[in-house]
Structures are given as structure tokens and as C-alpha cells.
Amino acid sequence: MLLLLGIIATHNALQRQPHCITPEELISDYKKPRRDSIIPPWVMISIIILVPVIILSLPYLLLRNSVETAQAFLAWTLAILINALITEVLKVLISRPRPDFFYRCYPNGVIGICAGRGKDIVDGRKSFPSGHSSFSFCSLGFISLWLYGRFLRRRAHILLLCAMPVCLACFIGYSRCCDNHHHWEDVAAGAVIGLASAYQCCMAYCSRGRLIL
Incomplete structure (x- = not known):
């Protein structure tokens, strides 16, 4: 967790030399209007932490299976760290402006001297990939894969429940386009990065014989 916080803090402190944006x-x-986040960062963080913690704790709470719980938590946290590293590095390297960057730089709507807050402008150049999307698909996607492994031999209608965490991640990603914080490509790339990180760690966990009952 300390490593994850360090990665995020480094991301917030770094800014690559921005590329030139033409007036066109x-x-x-x-130049899309600025809007408040439909799902604020603290809500997203609460979801991607609390949902996995509750679900991954069930083997221990119900069956007293501390080994499986510990292995699952290790795989989940590894997926989050890998996803965080890839996402934060790409944000700094690519430095793509957000859809509402115009009004971050020119709050009065008139092109001239960039008069926006420094923090808003720096954050406004970190659109690709979407952090909300990548972290949501990584954390909740891991839970969907984990549940699918446990219910692999169960009825199909139960398996539909396994898709619910990913559906929640889809809503979080979609909200980032609606509130003009990301382009759709940012959200799609974040989803791919998050799911790939979750899949690799979950399959490594599965290969140890810990996943399927």
C-alpha cells in the first residue's frame, strides 16, 4: 500500500514538458464545459477497496480458510500495483489534455494568457489513460474473475452475479466521459490496462490451485 501511495504521489508531482496544442x-x-465528477475520487477509491476487501474476506469469515484469503489478497494487491505503475507512467509520458482543458486554462472562455490554477492545468494534461477506469476494471475485474473461478461448476444464473463488479466498473468508466474528464479512448485504454493486470495476477493465483473449488 505504501508503494501504491508513493506511485500516486510521484504522478501528482511530475509533469512532462507539454506538447503544443494548436488553436484549432x-x-x-x-473545449467541453467543466463539470463536477459524477463519481468523485473518494467514492471510486472506496468502491475499489471496500468491495474486494469484503468479498475476498469471505473464505476466512465463512470457512476459516486463512490461506486462500491471504493468497487472494496478495494477488489482488499485486494487480493494483502493476496497474498503478502502468497507468501513472503513461499519464505523465503521454500528457494528453482532458476534454475540458480549454476552460482549465482560460476560465473566462477567452483565449489569451493561460490564467487557470496550476494544479488544474497540470491535472488537465493527464487524460490518457483514465485512472478511474483502469483502477475500477483492475480491482473489480479481479473480483469478477475470482468469483467466476469459485462458481465455475455452478449454474449459469449464478455466474451472472460474477459479472456485476465489471458492470459497476463499466458505469464508472462511462461516467468519466459524461462529466468531460476523459475522452472515450482514455476510458477504453484504462479498461484494457486494468483488466489485463487483473487477469495476469488472477491466473497466476489460479495456477497455484487456490481459485477453483
Whole structure:
């Protein structure tokens, strides 16, 4: 967890030399109105932490299976760390402006001297990939894979429940396009990164014989 916090803190402190944005691009691609987040960061963080912690604790709470619980938590936290590293590095390297970057730089709506807050402008150049999307699909995608492994021999309608965490991740990602914080490509890339991280760690966990009952 300390490593994860360190990665995020480093991401917030770093800014790559921004690439030039032409006036045409600024108007056509980055002039969507600023809106509050439909799902604030603290809500997203609560979801991607509390849901997995509760579900992954069930083997211990119900069956007193401390080994499986510990192995599952290790695989989940590893997936989160891998996802965080990839996401935060790409954000800094690519430095893509957010859809509402125009109003971050020119709050009054008139092109001139960039008069926005420094923090808003720096954050406004970290659109790709979407952190909300990558972390949601990584954490909740891991839970879907974990549940699928446990219910693999059960009825199909139970398996539909396994897809619910991913559906929640889809909603979180979709909300980032609706509130003009990300382009759809950012959300799609975040989903791919998150699911890939979750899949690799979950399959490594599965290969140890800990997943399928």
C-alpha cells in the first residue's frame, strides 16, 4: 500500500514538458464545459477497496480458510500495483489534455494568457489513460474473475452475479466521459490496462490451485 501511495504521489508531482496544442485542436477537441465528477475520487477509491476487501474476506469469515484469503489478497494487491505503475507512467509520458482543458486554462472562455490554477492545468494534461477506469476494471475485474473461478461448476444464473463488479466498473468508466474528464479512448485504454493486470495476477493465483473449488 505504501508503494501504491508513493506511485500516486510521484504522478501528482511530475509533469512532462507539454506538447503544443494548436488553436484549432483547442477549440475542436478540448473545449467541453467543466463539470463536477459524477463519481468523485473518494467514492471510486472506496468502491475499489471496500468491495474486494469484503468479498475476498469471505473464505476466512465463512470457512476459516486463512490461506486462500491471504493468497487472494496478495494477488489482488499485486494487480493494483502493476496497474498503478502502468497507468501513472503513461499519464505523465503521454500528457494528453482532458476534454475540458480549454476552460482549465482560460476560465473566462477567452483565449489569451493561460490564467487557470496550476494544479488544474497540470491535472488537465493527464487524460490518457483514465485512472478511474483502469483502477475500477483492475480491482473489480479481479473480483469478477475470482468469483467466476469459485462458481465455475455452478449454474449459469449464478455466474451472472460474477459479472456485476465489471458492470459497476463499466458505469464508472462511462461516467468519466459524461462529466468531460476523459475522452472515450482514455476510458477504453484504462479498461484494457486494468483488466489485463487483473487477469495476469488472477491466473497466476489460479495456477497455484487456490481459485477453483
